Amino acid sequence: MAEAEENISVEPEREPDYEFLDPDKIRLFRSDLGWLRLVVEDDRCYLDVKVVRTFPLSNPDRFYGLLNSKDKVIGMVMDPSKLDKDSRNICEEELKRRYFTPIIRKLVRMKEEYGAVYCEVETNMGNREFVVKGIRDAILDLGDGRVLIMDVDGNRYMVEDWPGLDLKSRRLLESVL
Numbered sequence: 001m002a003e004a005e006e007n008i009s010v011e012p013e014r015e016p017d018y019e020f021l022d023p024d025k026i027r028l029f030r031s032d033l034g035w036l037r038l039v040v041e042d043d044r045c046y047l048d049v050k051v052v053r054t055f056p057l058s059n060p061d062r063f064y065g066l067l068n069s070k071d072k073v074i075g076m077v078m079d080p081s082k083l084d085k086d087s088r089n090i091c092e093e094e095l096k097r098r099y100f101t102p103i104i105r106k107l108v109r110m111k112e113e114y115g116a117v118y119c120e121v122e123t124n125m126g127n128r129e130f131v132v133k134g135i136r137d138a139i140l141d142l143g144d145g146r147v148l149i150m151d152v153d154g155n156r157y158m159v160e161d162w163p164g165l166d167l168k169s170r171r172l173l174e175s176v177l
Contacts, residue, residue, distance in 0.1 A: 021066070021075040023082035028090045036094065038066060038074065046074060051094040057142060060099075064091060101156045102128065104149070107169040110176060117176060119149070123157065130155065135176050147173065 025041040028049070038046040046068055054063035054076065064077045077083065080091055102123035109120040117132040130151035132138045140148045147159040159165065162173050 018065075018073040019075045021077055023077055023079065023084075023087075026077070026087065027084065028087040030090065036090065040075075049074065051091050051098070053095060053099065056099060057140075057148065064095075099156070101148075101158045104157050104159045106166060107172040110172045112176075116152075119151075121157065128157070130157070139176055141177060147177070 027039045029037055031037055036049045038049045048069035050067040052065045052067060053060050054065050062079060064080045066074045068074050080088060102125040104121045104123050106122040108122060111118045115133060117135060119132060120129050132149060133152050138150045142148055145161040145163050147162050149157045
């Protein structure tokens with residue numbers, strides 16, 4: 001047995017495919033045509049950048065990822081609050097657009113047919129109708145009374161306090177949770 005253990009090789013720990021970027025050394029800005037640009041001080045520049053949340057549900061205000069035009073990771077910003085004001089504002093604008101999530105205030109109707117749930121809701125952005133498929137994957141109980149619903153088109157809707165909804169809305173939501 002000891003001989004077999006001696007022949008086991010341990011793979012070296014792999015380096016991540018990204019780097020943590022120093023918030024003091026990066027600048028995000030828009031080109032004249034509106035493209036998001038990134039400059040890493042005294043190093044490099046990217047002409048078309050995307051900002052994403054690495055942990056959009058569990059830790060939305062930390063660990064931003066910066067992607068190039070081919071969606072490859074350029075680097076991570078561990079604490080975006082340390083970015084300069086203009087870069088931070090641009091990140092917030094980009095994330096607000098990318099993670100647009102209306103807040104559901106009332107569920108008017110939820111009807112299940114052939115594995116799809118047809119929803120009619122009232123949100124902070126007005127009335128919406130959408131379809132959800134794959135209930136187990138598309139309706140997520142996030143805890144603390146929050147429920148995230150993703151429709152077939154990839155749109156997200158948030159219920160911020162489902163126990164605080166009116167009785168009909170709670171019953172409709174409980175029927176699919």
